[in-house]
Amino acid sequence: MLCPVPDGRFLLPGGSGELTRDDEVITYVARNLEPYRGFHVFMRALPDLLRERPKAQVLLVDGEETGYGAAAPAGRTWREVFCSEVQAQMSEADWARVHVLGRLEREAFTRLLQVSRVHVYLSEPFVLSWSLLEAMSVGAAIVASDTAPVREVITPGETGQLVDFFDRAGLVRSIGALLDDAGERQRLGAAARAFAQSRYDLGRVCLPQQLAWVQSLSAGL
Secondary structure: OOOOOOOOEEEOHHHOOEEEOOOEEEEEEOOOOOHHHOHHHHHHHHHHHHHHOOOEEEEEEOOOOOOOOOOOHHHOOHHHHHHHHHHOOOOHHHHOOEEEOOOOOHHHHHHHHHOOOEEEEOOOOOOOOHHHHHHHHOOOEEEEEOOOOHHHOOOEOOOEEEEOOOOHHHHHHHHHHHHOOHHHHHHHHHHHHHHHHHHHOHHHHHHHHHHHHHHHHHHOO
8 A cells, every 4th residue: 555656746835836746745744743853953954955856845734732752832733843844944835845734644645655755753752653564665765853762673774764852954965965865865765665574564474473472372272
């Protein structure tokens, strides 16, 4: 189900355009936009990133509820806090290239990952998001934070690139370097997909292991 599609297309909401793998698409996904998942770091990197990449389109997939961390202050959401902070630092033309999509249905979400040139995943040391494994499965080139448990699946230079969680300048550099290097994106994306298949394929890996675990428990009764 989660595989690369060379001719994939993603329709922006409201009929505002269509993106393909020919476009410079940068994606960021979190169940809820919050500092736990590095939302503040990513957003504060956007002014520099979009100034350096005049053709880039940034797609944010998110919810606005209080997630794993603390609630935003004064009854606001973290999306409101950080969007208002960085929008004031950007031109209208640059901000128009930031698409805050909210939560997507499964089919639309998969199409989004399939057109991503660089997928950004940031997290404090916490439970790994399944969205990272899904992005790897479709062969996306990953730039992620150098934190546990991200290191369990992203090996720098092999299945993606890692940057210090708080290094906004390094994040911008790493994204830009991958956007400029189609061969490296292809190599990292293929390796990420192979890793996801070898460790997390449902039919061949995860389900057999789970069934074996259940059977081992029942054998001891």
